[in-house]
Amino acid sequence: MSDTALEPVRLVDYRVPAFLIDTVHLDIGLDRTQTRIVATLAIRRNPASGERGPLKLDGDSLLFVEAWLDGVPLQTRDYVALPQAFTLHHTPEGSFTLTIETRLDPSANTQLMGLYRSNSAYCTQCEAEGFRRITYFLDRPDVLSVYTTRIEASFQEAPALLANGNKIEEGVLNHGRHFAVWHDPFPKPSYLFAMVAGDLAVVRDSFVTASGRHVRLEIYVEHGKESRCTYAMDALKRSMSWDEQVFGREYDLDIFMIVAVSDFNMGAMENKGLNVFNDKYVLALPETATDQDYANIEAIIAHEYFHNWTGNRITCRDWFQLCLKEGLTVFRDQEFSADQRSRPVKRISDVKTLRSQQFSEDGGPLAHPVRPEIYNEINNFYTATVYEKGAEVVRMLKALIGDEAFGRGMDLYFERHDGEAVTIEDFIACFADVSGRDLSQFMLWYRQSGTPEIRAEGVWDESGRTYALTLSQILPPTPGQPHKQPMLFPIRLGLVGTKGDLRVRLDGEPFEGLVALTEPTQSFLFSEVGEKPVPSLLRSFSAPVKLAVDLDEEALLTLLRADSDPFNRWQAAQSYALKLLLRLVKDPTTPIDPRFVEAISGILERGGDDPAFAALSLALPSEADIAREIGSDVDPQAILGARAKLRHTLGSYLGSELLRTIETMSVDGPYSPQARDAGRRSLRNVALELACANGSKAALAVAQAQFENANNMTDEMAALNTLALSGTDAGEQALLGFRERYGSDPLVIDKWMSVQAMLPHETTLARVKELMRDSAFSLHNPNRVRALIGAFSANNQTQFNRPDGEGYSFIADIILSIDPKNPQLAARLLVAFKTWRSLEAGRRALAAAALRDIAARPGLSRDVADIVQRSLA
Numbered sequence: 001m002s003d004t005a006l007e008p009v010r011l012v013d014y015r016v017p018a019f020l021i022d023t024v025h026l027d028i029g030l031d032r033t034q035t036r037i038v039a040t041l042a043i044r045r046n047p048a049s050g051e052r053g054p055l056k057l058d059g060d061s062l063l064f065v066e067a068w069l070d071g072v073p074l075q076t077r078d079y080v081a082l083p084q085a086f087t088l089h090h091t092p093e094g095s096f097t098l099t100i101e102t103r104l105d106p107s108a109n110t111q112l113m114g115l116y117r118s119n120s121a122y123c124t125q126c127e128a129e130g131f132r133r134i135t136y137f138l139d140r141p142d143v144l145s146v147y148t149t150r151i152e153a154s155f156q157e158a159p160a161l162l163a164n165g166n167k168i169e170e171g172v173l174n175h176g177r178h179f180a181v182w183h184d185p186f187p188k189p190s191y192l193f194a195m196v197a198g199d200l201a202v203v204r205d206s207f208v209t210a211s212g213r214h215v216r217l218e219i220y221v222e223h224g225k226e227s228r229c230t231y232a233m234d235a236l237k238r239s240m241s242w243d244e245q246v247f248g249r250e251y252d253l254d255i256f257m258i259v260a261v262s263d264f265n266m267g268a269m270e271n272k273g274l275n276v277f278n279d280k281y282v283l284a285l286p287e288t289a290t291d292q293d294y295a296n297i298e299a300i301i302a303h304e305y306f307h308n309w310t311g312n313r314i315t316c317r318d319w320f321q322l323c324l325k326e327g328l329t330v331f332r333d334q335e336f337s338a339d340q341r342s343r344p345v346k347r348i349s350d351v352k353t354l355r356s357q358q359f360s361e362d363g364g365p366l367a368h369p370v371r372p373e374i375y376n377e378i379n380n381f382y383t384a385t386v387y388e389k390g391a392e393v394v395r396m397l398k399a400l401i402g403d404e405a406f407g408r409g410m411d412l413y414f415e416r417h418d419g420e421a422v423t424i425e426d427f428i429a430c431f432a433d434v435s436g437r438d439l440s441q442f443m444l445w446y447r448q449s450g451t452p453e454i455r456a457e458g459v460w461d462e463s464g465r466t467y468a469l470t471l472s473q474i475l476p477p478t479p480g481q482p483h484k485q486p487m488l489f490p491i492r493l494g495l496v497g498t499k500g501d502l503r504v505r506l507d508g509e510p511f512e513g514l515v516a517l518t519e520p521t522q523s524f525l526f527s528e529v530g531e532k533p534v535p536s537l538l539r540s541f542s543a544p545v546k547l548a549v550d551l552d553e554e555a556l557l558t559l560l561r562a563d564s565d566p567f568n569r570w571q572a573a574q575s576y577a578l579k580l581l582l583r584l585v586k587d588p589t590t591p592i593d594p595r596f597v598e599a600i601s602g603i604l605e606r607g608g609d610d611p612a613f614a615a616l617s618l619a620l621p622s623e624a625d626i627a628r629e630i631g632s633d634v635d636p637q638a639i640l641g642a643r644a645k646l647r648h649t650l651g652s653y654l655g656s657e658l659l660r661t662i663e664t665m666s667v668d669g670p671y672s673p674q675a676r677d678a679g680r681r682s683l684r685n686v687a688l689e690l691a692c693a694n695g696s697k698a699a700l701a702v703a704q705a706q707f708e709n710a711n712n713m714t715d716e717m718a719a720l721n722t723l724a725l726s727g728t729d730a731g732e733q734a735l736l737g738f739r740e741r742y743g744s745d746p747l748v749i750d751k752w753m754s755v756q757a758m759l760p761h762e763t764t765l766a767r768v769k770e771l772m773r774d775s776a777f778s779l780h781n782p783n784r785v786r787a788l789i790g791a792f793s794a795n796n797q798t799q800f801n802r803p804d805g806e807g808y809s810f811i812a813d814i815i816l817s818i819d820p821k822n823p824q825l826a827a828r829l830l831v832a833f834k835t836w837r838s839l840e841a842g843r844r845a846l847a848a849a850a851l852r853d854i855a856a857r858p859g860l861s862r863d864v865a866d867i868v869q870r871s872l873a
């Protein structure tokens with residue numbers, strides 16, 4: 001076992017802070033290796049706390065210099081200053097100021113937490129516990145302070161000096177230095193502090209809020225990248241007006257800034273008035289970014305902007321409440337994207353993400369509730385469960401109480417808790433109050449982990465024209481939760497006949513399409529059911545559950561054709577394909593059902609009506625989807641084989657139809673990232689991939705031509721991927737050509753790395769090792785690591801899970817070599833092992849051995865030790 005002693009933090013141990021910090025004056029003297037921080041804190045005892053002990057501030061790897069109490073230097077006997085804490089033995093009654101000077105080395109900060117350097121600029125990342133790497137503080141989200149930040153730096157090195165709030169002063173100093181002072185009038189927790197300084201280009205725009213406030217908008221990027229910010233700026237303005245229209249929320253400062261940096265552990269960060277972004281989620285040109293990149297930029301710009309109200313104005317009392325801001329803000333950004341694009345298409349892609357990321361987490365050793373009750377390392381709880389399932393819980397709440405009550409509940413939440421640090425209970429109470437509903441059973445969604453299973457059975461009584469639907473819930477045990485209480489589910493449903501939805505009654509009333517399941521088993525008796533219906537259950541995926549309903553092929557075809565709910569039409573195609581694939585995994589000689597091929601042909605034929613939707617319906621369940629369905633003793637190679645066989649068959653039978661779709665879905669004119677064109681491209685490219693699946697020369701020639709002539713990165717990448725998958729010489733040539741064409745563009749080279757890392761070929765591991773020696777690769781940059789190593793471990797089922805275990809030991813070695821430099825990045829790579837227990841025995845043993853090797857390494861970070869220990873438990 002590792003020697004990293006983990007001291008868990010528990011929700012039940014929460015205590016209000018013993019002290020409050022009303023104001024913070026930070027004086028930052030920037031230097032590449034010797035940055036000087038002087039923090040002056042106005043502190044007083046918290047009247048709500050009974051604690052009388054000394055003042056203990058958090059620190060992390062800090063170098064103490066000196067301290068003053070009310071301006072008078074402290075004597076060494078008055079305090080203890082350690083790298084991880086500062087303790088002041090006796091504090092004055094009433095309020096006092098404590099000034100502490102520390103030094104830090106931004107250039108040596110490879111963790112990318114606290115103050116560090118990226119592309120020769122200085123920047124900060126404080127969430128969750130990074131502020132304590134800058135200065136001693138009560139580094140917890142329920143201590144809200146008003147910040148004033150003075151930054152001083154060499155003018156030449158850092159002409160731009162940025163921090164939260166509004167700039168209130170600036171000036172020139174001796175020795176080529178200058179300074180700026182920023183003041184943020186909104187009290188905030190330390191995790192929302194930010195400072196950036198460097199030689200950056202700026203793109204400016206403006207926005208006038210509904211009430212007439214003029215807001216300056218600024219995006220800071222590397223010089224030369226200005227033209228790549230257009231879409232991000234546009235997305236920002238659309239986000240600002242959407243939040244006014246849909247949630248009645250206006251922006252509250254005179255300036256909103258975004259800075260793009262190249263070295264960033266996460267996607268982006270919502271610091272008050274000064275969002276810091278991974279440049280991958282800001283920069284885009286048609287020639288460098290795919291439709292998916294554009295969609296991600298739009299969603300992440302919106303997400304961080306929306307945090308201004310859900311996260312910043314109202315923040316979390318403690319880190320257990322993380323879903324209070326993250327789940328809710330993901331819900332908001334999903335709604336925004338749905339409104340900007342196609343709602344059903346957005347819903348389908350969100351559910352795909354939920355199932356692949358969250359269901360797999362919930363079914364494995366890392367399962368935890370949406371609101372965890374214990375953690376060893378909070379960084380490891382920025383998970384699909386907190387984010388994606390957290391968003392689903394908000395969506396269910398809206399479904400249960402209705403749109404109108406949900407809107408009033410949100411209004412009440414903003415009104416009641418503005419300026420506070422609150423809990424999930426506070427949030428839910430707003431909706432209980434406006435709706436008059438008892439939401440105590442609903443709270444179980446925050447406490448119980450695991451994916452519930454809903455079983456459904458229906459009986460049609462022809463003579464009585466009734467349909468009896470019985471729904472039951474099964475709550476599988478998860479780590480630490482062997483027994484569970486029945487939960488509350490909103491189930492949207494309809495009864496579908498040959499010509500579409502049947503108009504039926506429930507309890508004598510016209511049925512509106514929603515029932516609430518509260519008991520372990522419940523029956524619903526529908527009347528006026530004149531024909532044998534197919535139940536269309538869980539429409540628009542109204543709850544994050546696994547649905548077990550035994551629909552045969554005929555029933556699935558009925559839904560595929562006649563269901564009014566687009567999500568369930570898509571689901572019907574997926575369920576059909578999945579049935580087929582599961583049979584093929586068991587027996588590769590299973591003949592392929594011609595009705596399925598016909599159905600796919602039908603989707604192609606009607607593709608023009610809604611190309612993005614058709615593209616999603618044509619895409620077969622992924623290897624991971626199939627593995628999850630199988631559940632145990634998974635053989636990834638057999639899954640790949642089944643999928644290849646089905647694709648091959650479809651390619652062969654539908655060759656000419658696919659080529660016709662490719663033709664008709666071509667997009668003329670200049671590139672636009674709008675949903676309409678993006679949908680056409682996605683259908684075209686799904687068709688291209690299928691058409692090439694049987695090695696068709698004609699189709700491969702189309703791919704080759706598309707690779708050479710594409711006027712945008714979406715089509716170029718799709719062609720490159722298809723050519724590379726073909727395993728032909730043309731594929732290798734295309735890869736070489738691409739590398740030459742884009743050698744100087746890291747974000748594009750990342751895509752090139754990912755494509756190769758995901759090839760399901762035996763040679764891929766060797767190729768990945770080779771690519772690590774490419775001059776474009778670096779183990780220090782999170783984007784590079786995720787593009788190559790992360791793509792291999794998380795998205796290459798057969799090669800990560802090689803039967804000889806080489807994939808596991810390779811990833812284990814990399815994790816161990818990254819861990820001392822960047823524990824967060826190392827811990828995130830380790831999550832690739834989250835489904836190891838469901839593998840067949842041989843691979844399972846090899847994966848376990850790799851995990852044990854990691855666990856045995858002395859000096860592991862808390863981040864990695866936590867994940868590896870829970871994975872093995």
Ligand code: BES
Pocket residue numbers: 127128266267268269270299300303304307326330333379382387
């Ligand atoms: N607050 C987070 C960023 C963050 C995460 C900081 C973990 C520190 C630790 C931010 O709002 C966020 O959620 N970003 C997401 C993208 C978002 C669209 C879901 C991210 O970075 O992945």
Ligand code: ZN
Pocket residue numbers: 303307325326329
């Ligand atoms: Zn967030």
